[in-house]
Amino acid sequence: MALDPGIIFIGDLVAIFSVYLIINLSLNLEFGFGGVPNFGKVLAVAGGAFVMGTIPFMVFGMLVDYGALEPVDDNIMLVHQINAYIEAHPESVLGVFAITLIVAVAVGGLLGLASAYPAIRLRGDYLAITLLGFGEIIRIIGINHTSLVGGTLGISVPDMLAFVPNEYRFLTASFVLLAFAGVIYLLVARFTKSPVGRLLRATRDDDLALQTLGRDPVKIKFKVMMLAGMLGAVGGVMYASYVEGVVAFGYDRLNWTFLPFVMIIVGGMANNKGVLVGTFLFVAIRKLVIYYNDSLDGLLPFDIIWLDYLALGGLMILVLIFRPHGIIPERPQKTESLEKG
C-alpha cells in the first residue's frame, strides 16, 4: 500500500502531536498550575502504555480462544489472531478500548498517588529527586519483568483499527487521536477556567498562605497528581495503540519527561494555549528533522540522533535564561469572565 509521503508526514505529525498534547496538558495541570514539578512524568505515561500492552490481551482472551498461545511468548501470532477477530467484529473494539482506558486511568491515578505519597511533603529539591527516581524505576521494571510487556524485545498490541480498510487505516488513527486530544483539551481548558484552576495556581504561588485561608495544600496536590497521572496514562495508551506496540526501553527520561517540560515551558506554563503552541512547535520541528534526516546527515559531523539531546538541552537552558515565561505568558483571569453568572 502506498500512501503519499506528504500524507504520512502530516498524519504522523497529527498523531504524535495529539499524544504529546494529552501528556503536556497533564503535566501543565500538575506543574504549571499546581506547582508540582513531576520529573517522573514518564511514570504515568509508561503505566498507561503497559496497560495497553496487557489489558487488551486479557479482555480479548474472553472473546477469542487463544489456545496455547501466550501474549508475550507468541506475541506476533496472537496479535494476528486478535486483529482478525477485530476485523470480523469491529464493535468489540469499543468495549475493549473502553475497558483498557478505564484500567489505564485507574493505574495512572494510583501511580500518581503512589509517587505523591513520599514526595508531596518533601522540599522542592527532594521532591524532584524522588519523582525522578520513580520515573526510572518503572522503566527498569518494564525492561526486566518480561511477562509484563515483553522486556527488552517489547510487545506488539492488537490493532484497534484493524477493521478499517488498509488505505484509510493510517489517517483514521491520526484522526481518532486528534479527536481524543481535542476533547481532553476542551475539558482541561474548562477545568482550569473554573475556580479549581485558580485554586491550583494559588497552591503553586504560596501554599502556606493558602493554608491560612482554609485549604489543605497537601490534599490539593494529591488530587492534582492523581488527575495528572490519569491523563498521562491516557497519553500512554494512545501512544502505544498508535504505534501498535510497547517497548519499555522507549519510555525514557528524554522523551516522556524532559521533552514535555521543554514544550510547556517554551509554550508558556499555566496556560493551555501556550501548551498547544509549544507542543505543536516541537513535534513539528522534530518531525522535520527526522524527515530531512538524510540531507542533514552529511552536514553534521555526528549522528543525527544526538542532535535531539543537544538541541533540546541547549534550547531549554536558553529559554530559562532569556524567556522564562514562554511564548504565551500566563495571564490571570479577567474579572469580566468571573462575573458572568
Add this chain to the structure above:
Amino acid sequence: MNLLTVSELRKSFGGLHALDGATLDLHPNKINLLIGANGSGKSTLINTVSGLWAPNGGRVTLRGKDITGLPPHRIFEHGIMRTFQIPKHFAGLSLMENMLMAHPEPGESFRKALVPLQWKSYEASQTKKALGILESLELLPLRDKLSFEISGGQIKLLELGKTLMADTEIIMLDEPIAGVNPTLAHKIFKKIKEILKGGVTFLIIEHRLDIALHYADYVFVMGDGRVVAHDLPDRILDNKEVQESYLGK
C-alpha cells in the same frame, strides 16, 4: 463563654523560649492591640495560635473548644483568619482572584469543576461582593493587575479586603500599617473600625503606637514570651512594667 482564650502557651526554638507561658483572653467585638518590643513573642503568638507552628505546651480554646495545634486550614475553618507582617499573596493571581481566594468556594471541588451549574452563581455573587469591597478600598481600577504590580500601601489595603471576603469571626493582623504613610495608616484603621461593626473581633500586632493606640479598645503587652500587662489604651503607657519592657529602662 470566652471567645478566644490563650492559656500558658509555650513555644521554643532550640534553646530560645519565644513563648514562655503566654496567656490572654480576647475581648469580643473589640480591637485588641498586641504590643511589645522586638522579639517579645508577638508574632510567635499569632503564628502558634493560627496553627503555623505547633506549641510546646499550653492551650488555645475557641468558645471553650480546644483548637490547640490544629493545622492552619482547620483553624481557618473554625473562623480565625490571619494576615502576615510581610503580606503573603498569590503572585500569579490578579487582585480580584486574590480576593476570591480568601474564601473557599464550591467550584474548587475537583468533581464539580466541570459542571459550572453547581458553582457559577456562587462565583458570580462572590465576584460581586469582591467588587464592592475593592471599590470601598479604592482598588477597583486595579482589579485585574497582578499583586506585585501594585504599591506596598495598596497591598496592605488588599490584605484588609481579603479579611472582609473571608468573613471570619476573629481576624488577627500582623502589623497592618507597617511601612505605610500616616494618612493611609489612619485610613486603614478607620476601615478596621468599620469592619468591627460587622461583629468581628480583631487581634492586631502593631509597632506604631502613635496611630494604633488611637483606635484600640484594649491593649495587651508582651515581654519575654509572656503577656506582662493589659489595660485600656489610655492607661497602658503609664504602666511601669510596660515602660520597662517596651520602651527600655
Add this chain to the structure above:
Amino acid sequence: MASSGDDHQGAPFAQDAGGATSSGDSAPDIDGGHPAIEIKELACGYGKNQVLHGVDFSADVSKITAIVGSNGSGKSTLLKALFGLCDVKSGSIRALGRDITRIPTHAILNYGISYMAQRKNVFQDLTLRENLAVVAGRHRADRAMDHFPELLPFLDRPAITLSGGQRQLLAMAMILVHNPKIMLFDEPTAALSPKNADIIIEKIKDLNAEHDNCIVLVEQNVKHALRNCDKVYLLASGNVVYGGDPETLLNDKDLASKYLGM
C-alpha cells in the same frame, strides 16, 4: 592601640600599628573638607519594593551619628545601601570623598568602611578563632582579640555557643580587624540585656574616642541613641524627617510624640 595590626593590603585608610589614641594618623584626604559619608538623593529598595525615597545624609569623622525611626522606616536599609546590600535606583553615596555607589559588597571594605549587621553577624558554625581568621588571615587573628579580652577563653568554641552579648563583641572584633575609618552598626544592642547593651555602647564610644572614627549607629532604643550620639537622623516611611543635633529633636514635642512615641 596594639590591636590595630599591620596594614591591610588594599585598604587605603588602614592605620599604622600602635597608632595609640592620636588622630594624626588618619588618612590625609579626610581633611579635605568633605564629610566621611555623604549621601545625596538616595532612592533604593529590594526588587520592586522601594524603601528609601530620596534620602540626604551625611556623617562626620570622629562623630557618632545615630539613625532612628520606627520599624520599616528604612533605617537598616540606609546602612545596607551604603554596603551594596540593596538595589540603588538613583542618587549617590560617597565615602571619604570617593564614590562607592555601586561598588560590589566585598570590595567596599577597601574603602575604609566596615559594617556590622543586626543579626547573623558572625559565622555560627565557625569557632571564634576561625571567624577572625576569615577576616584577618590566620596570623593576625589572635592579635585582633587584644581589645576584647573577655572573649579570649572562648577562642576555640563555635560562635553559636556564645551569649548574645559575647556574639556582638565578636562581631565588633571582626569588623575592627581592618581598622576601618567608618563603622556602620545596625542595632548593635537589639535583643541584649540593658547591661550588655551598655557594654556594647561603651565599646563603640571608646572606639570613637580612640580612633577618631566616623560611627553610624542605627538604634531601635531611641533614648539610648540620643544620649550617646553627636548627630541624629529621624527616618519615617523612607524619608528623612529630621537631621541635626539630638537635643533639638528631643525638645521638638511634635516630632518626638509623632515618631518616637514619647
Add this chain to the structure above:
Amino acid sequence: MTIILFDGLIYASVLAVLCVGLSLTYKITSVPNFAHTSFAILGMYMALIMAKVLDVSVYLALPVAFAASGALALFMYYGIIRILQKKKSSLISLIIATLAFDMFMIGVLNIIADGIRNTYQVNSRDFTLRSLDIVIGGDGGLPLVFVVTLVLLAGLALGLYCLLYRTSFGMSLRGAIENESLAQTLGINTRTIFCFAWFLSGGLAGMAGVLMSMWFQGDPSLAAIMLPSIFAGSIVGGFSSVYGAILGGVLVGLSEVVGTSILIDLLGYWVIPYRPVIPFIAMIVTLLVLPGGLIQLITKYQKRKNMTMKKAEEEKEDRREEEDGVGA
C-alpha cells in the same frame, strides 16, 4: 568473594567521591545538580582517550580528567547556574536547567564516544580498561586501581579536612556557605570561592570517572544509571555535609554491590537488573525517617551540646547582672 570485595569497595569509594562533589555544590548553590554524573562520564572518556588513543598510562588521565571535568563544572556554574540565580529564578527552574545540561551532555558524550570509535577504531561503548591496569603481585593479586581508589578517598577526606579547617581560605569557604552576605560585608569575594568549589567538585567527579572505567564498564548511559545512586548516597549521609556524603556514598555503594550479591543467593539471578532499586529505596526511607541523613544523628548531639553551652553563658551573664545590680 574477592571480586565482590573489590567490586564493592571500588564502587563504594567512587560513589563517595561523587557524593562529596554533589554535596559540595548543593551546599553552595542549594540546587541538586542532576548533571553531576556527566562530569564523571567525561572523565571516563578522558581515560579512554589517554589509554587507547594516545597510548599513555591510564593514570595520566587522572589530572587530565580533573582539569577537563573541573572546567566543565565551572562553565556550568558560571555560565548557567549563576546567571539564573542572578535573575532570581525559582529552585525548580534551576533544577530544570541542571536536567537540561545533563541532556546536553548526554548528547556531547555520545558524540565523543562515536567520534573515538569512528576516528580511531577503538571500542568506545561498554568499554573497560581493566586489562591495562597493573596488578600488584601478579595474577590474582591486588589491582592498582583498587589501591588508588581507596587512597583517593582517604586523601580526599583528609585533604578536605585540612582545606576546610586549617586554611583561612577553607574557613572563608565555610563562612561563605553559611552566610554569603555576611562574608561579602567582611570583604570576601564569594564568587571566586564558589567558582573554586565548583571546579573542585567537577574535577573530583572526573577523577572518579577515570577510576570507574578501570574496573567497571564505561558508557555514556552510565550517567543516567548512576544518578539515583549518588543522590541516594548524598541523602542517606545527609545532603548538606561533605562527611555525610562520604559516609552515605560508601554505605549505598556497598549495599548496592553486596546487597545485590546476597539477593542473588537468596532469590536468583533475576534480581540483578533491579539493583538500582536498592539505592532508591534507601533514599526514600531516609527521607521519610531521617530527612537530615545519618550525619543528623551526630550534628543533633553537637547542636544540643552547643545550645547547652550557650545557655550556660547566658545564665552566667544574668547572674553577673544581678550581682552588679540592674541599671548600674
